[in-house]
Amino acid sequence: xxxxxxxxxxxxxxxxxxxxxxxxxxxxxxxxxxxxxxxxxxxxxxxxxxxxxxxxxxxxxxxxxxxxxxxxxxxxxxxxxxxxxxxxxxxxxxxxxxxxxxxxxxxxxxxxxxxxxxxxxxxxxxxxxxxxxxxxxxxxxxxxxxxxxxxxxxxxxxxxxxxxxxxxxxxxxxxxxxxxxxxxxxxxxxxxxxxxxxxxxxxxxxxxxxxxxxxxxxxxxxxxxxxxxxxxxxxxxxxxxxxxxxxxxxxxxxxxxxxxxxxxxxxxxxxxxxxxxxxxxxxxxxxxxxxxxxxxxxxxxxxxxxxxxxxxxxxxxxxxxxxxxxxxxxxxxxxxxxxxxxxxxxxxxxxxxxxxxxxxxxxxxxxxxxxxxxxxxxxxxxxxxxxxxxxxxxxxxxxxxxxxxxx
Numbered sequence: 117x118x119x120x121x122x123x124x125x126x127x128x129x130x131x132x133x134x135x136x137x138x139x140x141x142x143x144x145x146x147x148x149x150x151x152x153x154x155x156x157x158x159x160x161x162x163x164x165x166x167x168x169x170x171x172x173x174x175x176x177x178x179x180x181x182x183x184x185x186x187x188x189x190x191x192x193x194x195x196x197x198x199x200x201x202x203x204x205x206x207x208x209x210x211x212x213x214x215x216x217x218x219x220x221x222x223x224x225x226x227x228x229x230x231x232x233x234x235x236x237x238x239x240x241x242x243x244x245x246x247x248x249x250x251x252x253x254x255x256x257x258x259x260x261x262x263x264x265x266x267x268x269x270x271x272x273x274x275x276x277x278x279x280x281x282x283x284x285x286x287x288x289x290x291x292x293x294x295x296x297x298x299x300x301x302x303x304x305x306x307x308x309x310x311x312x313x314x315x316x317x318x319x320x321x322x323x324x325x326x327x328x329x330x331x332x333x334x335x336x337x338x339x340x341x342x343x344x345x346x347x348x349x350x351x352x353x354x355x356x357x358x359x360x361x362x363x364x365x366x367x368x369x370x371x372x373x374x375x376x377x378x379x380x381x382x383x384x385x386x387x388x389x390x391x392x393x394x395x396x397x398x399x400x401x402x403x404x405x406x407x408x409x410x411x412x413x414x415x416x417x418x419x420x421x422x423x424x425x426x427x428x429x430x431x432x433x434x435x436x437x438x439x440x441x442x443x444x445x446x447x448x449x450x451x452x453x454x455x456x457x458x459x460x461x462x463x464x465x466x467x468x469x470x471x472x473x474x475x476x477x478x479x480x481x482x483x484x485x486x487x488x489x490x491x492x493x494x495x496x497x498x499x500x501x502x503x504x505x506x507x508x509x510x511x512x513x514x515x516x517x518x519x520x521x522x523x
Contacts, residue, residue, distance in 0.1 A: 123233065125252060128196065131155035136194040138185050138210050139201035140165035143224050145172075147198050147234065152177055161190050162201070188213040196232075200224035236260035238268045243289050243313045243367050243397070244278055247271065274312025279334075279367065288315075288362035290389045292382045294375040294401015295323040297411070298505075299479040302402045303327060307371075310399065315366040318357055322373025322404075322505055351381055355388035362394045373505075375403040379429050379448050403427075405446045408478030408507040412485045414517040416444045422513045430457055430508065439465035444511035451504045455494035461510065466490055471514035476506040485519040 135151045137144050140162030148169060151158050161181045165173065172178045181190065185206055191197055197219050199210035207225045214221035215231060223230035235250035236257065249267045253259040270276040291310045296302035303324055311317065311327060314335060319328055321341030328337060338357060340349040349357075354370075361368045376382025376398055389396045405427040409416055416425040422444045426437050430450020434457055437445060445466075450457060451474070462468055468491035476484045488496040490510065514520055 123252065123254065125235065125250070127248075129154075130196065132157065133195040134159060134193050135196045135198065136161065136191050138162065138190070138197070138199040138206070139224075140169055141200060141202060142166055142168065143200040144198070145169045147200070147222070147224070148172065148178060150234075150237075151196075151198075156196075159190075159194070161185050185210055188217060191217055191219055194219050197221040198224065236264040238264055240268055240271045242271060242278055243291060243310055272309055274309070278313055279315055286365045287394065288364060288366040288368060289395045289397070290358050290362050290368045290370060290385075291397045291399060292370045292372065292376040292385055293399045294380070294403070295320075295327075295371050295373055296402035297404045297407045297478045298322055298324050298373060300324050300327045302407065302479070304399060304401065306399045307401070310367075310369050310397070311371070313367055314369040316361045316368045317371055318354065318361075318368065319371045320373050323371040328371065351384065355385055358385060358389055359392050359394060362389065363392065372401070373404065374448075375401040378403040378405060378427065404478060404505075404507055405448055408475050409446065409473070409509045409513075411478045411483060412473060412475040412517055412519065414473055414475075414509055414513055416446060416509070416513060418513055418516060421516065422511055425511075430454070433457075434460055434464075436464050439467075441467065441470050441512035444509065444513050447508035447510070449504065450508040451497065451502055451506050454497055454502075454508065457508075458490050458494050461490050466510070470510060471512060471520060473509045473514045473517060473519065474502050474506050475509070476502060476504075478505075478507060485517070487514060487517070487520045 130151060133156055135156045136159045137148050138161045145166055145168040148158055148160065159179045159181060163182065163184050173180045191214055197214045199207045199221065201207055204225055207223050211221045211223045220232040222232045222234055233252060235252040237248060237250045240247045240249055249264055251260040251263040293307045293310055316336045316338065317328060317331065318338045318340055340354050358368055358370060370385060372380050374380055382398065386396050386398065406416055417423060422442050425444035425446055427446045428434050430447040430453055468489060470490045472488055472490055472493040474486045474493065474497055486496055486500050486502055
């Protein structure tokens with residue numbers, strides 16, 4: 117057998133090509149699944165198979181020859197072979213037959229003598245596409261795994277900076293990232309991964325600013341923050357910015373407060389990008405509709421109190437909704453029209469005595485909660501100078517919060 121210490125790493129395209137796997141145990145199962153994932157046709161030779169392989173056979177994904185290995189004829193038509201019978205003499209026979217047929221063969225039971233070896237591997241989804249990380253250390257699979265894991269972490273964390281590999285001739289990408297209610301700790305791992313890969317970050321007023329402040333100076337930050345009644349950058353222009361930057365071959369993160377698809381106009385931004393053939397990834401965020409009430413100790417549902425909830429925007433007249441206190445109403449962007457909203461709630465049948473909480477600046481150090489009823493909350497909010505950003509919660513669940521109990 118060859119000396120794998122001087123092996124040449126290669127990448128094989130197994131699409132539509134026959135791979136013969138000998139042996140029906142868990143080692144074979146892992147390799148067979150990997151071969152199938154790469155589009156190979158798999159012939160399995162074994163008198164018995166483990167449960168994972170049996171599932172693949174039952175699904176028609178593997179051609180099972182249900183017997184012991186019978187010699188070179190079992191390798192007919194193969195481009196690649198793998199043996200893991202657990203019987204050294206059988207594995208050596210398979211390897212020898214494969215060599216005589218000039219078929220590369222992995223002998224999983226003899227790392228030092230096999231003519232081919234499968235590297236420790238990980239598939240990493242970067243914003244620029246899938247990257248396969250593979251590491252090989254002759255006779256030391258543990259070392260290979262350690263190296264693979266280290267490279268994978270470096271890619272995911274941004275320690276390996278992929279931005280410099282982008283060229284103007286390459287089409288960029290856009291990621292719509294939900295930043296949650298504004299605190300770094302509630303930004304998802306995937307959101308962090310995309311931020312460290314971005315060339316441009318288009319940021320909202322309510323997005324987590326601390327994470328933006330830590331971005332390298334080379335990252336261009338475009339602030340399109342909106343305040344109530346003041347939209348310095350209209351939505352149509354935001355859509356254009358995303359398209360223009362991606363068309364320059366850049367990676368663009370649109371960092372939004374909350375979730376892109378919960379009253380965040382993320383659908384419009386995605387449509388605009390995809391209309392120009394730009395690849396878009398959407399990363400959900402922790403919506404303030406649930407998280408901000410939670411920060412104030414108010415669950416939007418609670419057994420025996422509320423069985424469901426509805427989220428609506430407070431910018432417009434609210435529609436007719438369930439009126440019982442056992443159905444929670446959550447209003448986003450509802451401070452400006454709070455008086456009008458409470459009038460409509462009563463007109464629609466909501467009790468004037470129904471509890472209401474307004475939670476300002478959720479998760480910030482100066483978070484504040486104002487509690488009252490449908491009849492009183494608008495005046496209380498005016499007296500206390502309640503301002504956006506705030507989330508309004510209407511329903512019996514408000515009584516579960518500490519501010520109601522304290523009152």
